[in-house]
Amino acid sequence: MNALNQIEALETPSDLEEKGREKVAESLNRLVADAFALYIKTKNYHWHMSGRHFRDYHLLLDDQATQILATIDPLAERVRKIGGNTIRSVGHVAQLQRVKDNDEDFVGPKEMLEDLVNENKKMAKNMREAHKIADDAEDVATASLLENYIDETEERTWFLFETTRDLN
Structure with a gap:
């Protein structure tokens, strides 16, 4: 299959304007990358949790990671439904993610939870920005x-915030 046929094989018809679809796809791909990175960060903290509230925090973070x-899949599939291409590799995730990695050997429970509060707040903000892009493109399904x-x-942020209130 030549290059043109390969590109045509992935084309998906849509009644949305091309420029709007491109902007929506770009914003969704950033969210997919962010979700992968936030998932890994949440699981990292889940695996490395310690302390007297270990079980509660361990379970909370497992639920949130799930x-x-x-x-991830519905966001990536939405990109494809509107004719875009989505994430292809871990390297692509690393290029697009806005979630900051944490590779420290040890992070205390309070710092973990506070970090996740901040990352989830940023994620909600980024989702609202993507929502605005979808609205501007008249893409009701993405919105x-x-x-x-x-x-x-926002619920994850709330739960994490309330959990940090009893920590010193």
Whole structure:
């Protein structure tokens, strides 16, 4: 298959304007990368949690990681539905992610939870920005998908914040 046929094989018809679709796809790909990075960070903290509230925090972070992971495929598939190409590799994730990695050997429970509060707040903000791009492109389906994920992200932020209140 020549290069033109390969490109044509991935084309997806859409009634959305091309320029709007490109902007939506770009914003969604950044969210996919962020979700991968936030998933890994959340699992990292889940695996390396310590302290007297270990079990509670361990389970909380596992639940949150599962929720984050569940957003990745629908976001990536939305990119494809509107005719875009999505994440292809870990390297591509690293290029696009806005979630800051944490490779420290030890992070205390309070620092872990506070870091995740901040990352989830940023994630919600980035989702709202993507929602605006979708609105501008008249992409109701993407906007609707993001509304649920914004709510879930805000809930994760709330739970993490409330959990940090009893830590010194």
